[in-house]
Amino acid sequence: MPVPSMLFPADPLNPRRPDPHFAWEARLLRELGGEHHLVDHDALLGGRAEEAVQRVPQGGGPLWYRGWMLPSTRYAEFAAALTARGGNLLTSPPGYAAAHELPGWYGVFEGATPPSVWIPAKGTAAPTPEELADAATRLGGSGPAIVKDYVKSRKHEWHEACYVPELADLAAVGRVVGRFVELQGEFLDGGVVLRRYEEFERTCGPLRDTARPADGSDGSDGADGPDGADGPDGADGPDGTDGPDGTDGADCGGRAVEARVWWLDGRPILVGPHPDAPHQRVDPDLSEVPALVRRLGCRFVTTDLASRADGSGWRVVEVGDGQVSDLPRGVDASGLLASLIAA
Ligand SMILES: Nc1ncnc2c1ncn2[C@@H]1O[C@H](COP(=O)(O)OP(=O)(O)O)[C@@H](O)[C@H]1O
Ligand SMILES: [Mg+2]
Structure with missing residues (x-):
């Protein structure tokens, strides 16, 4: 059986x-004995998938990707x-x-x-007031909420484009959603x-500069991660000054403490x-998550878990494809990478 190679975006x-x-x-x-090839991310995003994979050898066999996020339609072109x-x-x-x-x-992780x-979405237009009113009703009609798209939030613009203090205030829902759509x-x-x-439970330290490499070894990467706030849209600064600090004044100003769990098979x-x-x-409690991940049926995924502030347990904040997390x-990461090339 051929072993999988890895595809990374080229510089x-x-x-x-x-x-x-x-x-x-x-x-x-x-170092682990794996092989990689390079793909052109800009060409992938631009809909030029054939050009993007020119450097991948013919007959490449099984492949994993580790790279920047791609919209699902672009990923399908990449695969083809x-x-x-x-x-x-x-x-x-x-x-x-x-x-x-x-x-x-969502259907698998509901609850x-x-x-x-x-x-x-209909193009880049914001939802209509009627659509927002209907959505707010479906969500229970009152209480605080957050806004995102199918993939990302604008958590660094928390008050402006992410956090809705009260769903019953439809004008405010419209303002936050409208700003979110505009910025996206x-x-x-x-x-x-x-x-x-x-x-969720929060860190009480100062907000961290997420753009700095964790090991401080070199500053060359500059950008946030594949799933970070700094996508190719370049919309967010790296300062993280307006993080998801939650309801006004009621917290210590930190971020929700999240664990990222990587799942293979x-x-x-x-x-x-x-x-x-x-x-x-x-140290998240994983007792309920494996069954859900298995039911989702994807081989390589991540789950971001946060602990509820009242201590009542861990919640899945987000699921992601492991290739672009x-x-x-x-x-x-040696165990993770070794597992992938042995998979
Ligand atoms: N339902 C929620 N309740 C409370 N905080 C949330 C909720 N959803 C997201 N957050 C906070 O906002 C942050 C960003 O949300 P997330 O869904 O992870 O989007 P992104 O894809 O931008 O990371 C999370 O890390 C968490 O701190
Ligand atoms: Mg997230």
Whole structure:
């Protein structure tokens, strides 16, 4: 049986090298005896998938991707271009969409994750007041909520474009959603999601600068992770000054303490910190999650878990495709990478 190779995005400034953000993963993979090839992320995003995979050898066999997020449609083009070269992405396009987009995983995780409703996007237009009123009603009609799209929030613009203090205040819902949609612009992914706000345990330290490499070894990566706030849209500064600090005045100003759990074939292969707080020690209760991950049916996924502030247990904040979830530097990823190339 051929062993899987890994695909990384190439450095836009030097296409023969991995993107600096992924260089340490590529290096570690090589030390573990794995092989990698490079793809052109800009070409993938631009809908030029054949051009993007030119450097992947013909007959590449089984492949994993570790790189920047792609919209599901672009991922499907990526998979098709690789198939045409005799390669096989081990996560299928439907599998990618199921883990990457909230409506894809929500049905499986309902009950273990904050209640959520969504409104599919029509181009880049904001939902109508009627659609928002209907969504707010479906979510219970009152209480605080958060706004995101099928994939990302704008947590760094918390008060402006993420947090809704009261769903019954439809004018305020419209303002926050409208600003969110405006800021997402052409990068609005899928549609608008409203989720009931839940109080999570928070760090009490100062907000961390998420753009700095966790191990301080080199500053070359600059950007946030593949799933971080600084996507190709470049919308967020790295300062994290307006993080999800929750309801006004009622907290210590830190972020929710989240653990990122990496799953391969239904087994947790790495339990680590969330990239937003890479030095945080976390010990989530995983008793209920494996059955849900198995039911989702995707081989390689992540779950971000947060502990409820009242101590009543851990909640799944987000599910993600493992190929495009950020791996905080400084985490020992050798077990994860070794498992992937043995899978
Ligand atoms: N339902 C919720 N209740 C309370 N806080 C939330 C909720 N959803 C998200 N958050 C906070 O907002 C942050 C960003 O939300 P998340 O869904 O993880 O979006 P992103 O994809 O941008 O990371 C989370 O890390 C968490 O701190
Ligand atoms: Mg998140």
